[in-house]
Amino acid sequence: MHCPFCRNPDSRVVDSRTADDGSSIRRRRECPACGRRFTTVETASLSVAKRNGVTEPFSRDKIVSGVKKACQGRPVSDDDLALLAQKVEETVRASGQAEVNALDVGLAILPPLRDLDEIAYLRFASVYQAFDTLDDFEAAIARLREEDAASARSSASEASE
Numbered sequence: 001m002h003c004p005f006c007r008n009p010d011s012r013v014v015d016s017r018t019a020d021d022g023s024s025i026r027r028r029r030e031c032p033a034c035g036r037r038f039t040t041v042e043t044a045s046l047s048v049a050k051r052n053g054v055t056e057p058f059s060r061d062k063i064v065s066g067v068k069k070a071c072q073g074r075p076v077s078d079d080d081l082a083l084l085a086q087k088v089e090e091t092v093r094a095s096g097q098a099e100v101n102a103l104d105v106g107l108a109i110l111p112p113l114r115d116l117d118e119i120a121y122l123r124f125a126s127v128y129q130a131f132d133t134l135d136d137f138e139a140a141i142a143r144l145r146e147e148d149a150a151s152a153r154s155s156a157s158e159a160s161e
């Protein structure tokens, strides 16, 4: 890595630190020619292939802005959204692929959004999964109800054990 100040083609790592969530490494480097220090950040590359064929780097900000509209008027904070975007990134990175489809990113958004707010989830799913009719909404709501009932049953059985 060359020095950004004097363009010397070599630099020395003086310190390495892994980010708290383990997703990146910051390296403090020193240029042996001019003696100045600079920092580099290393992350595994992850790109998203969109439906129109364009590929762009994965961005948590894009996840947040994509979901924000569905959360309008709902009790969802910016911190909630930041955490959701982090979960989505973890899910997508867990696939181990350097490039994922926008569709898979959308699918990775659905479960954590549902945990966050069911109304926001339904709004997002209706756009994302292209709900056309009331039947689509009713089917999605019925699925939520069934799963809520199932989780209520399982926590009731856990309580009785």
Ligand SMILES: [Zn+2]
Residues within 6 Å of the ligand: 003, 004, 005, 006, 007, 008, 031, 032, 033, 034, 035, 036
């Ligand atoms: Zn230098």
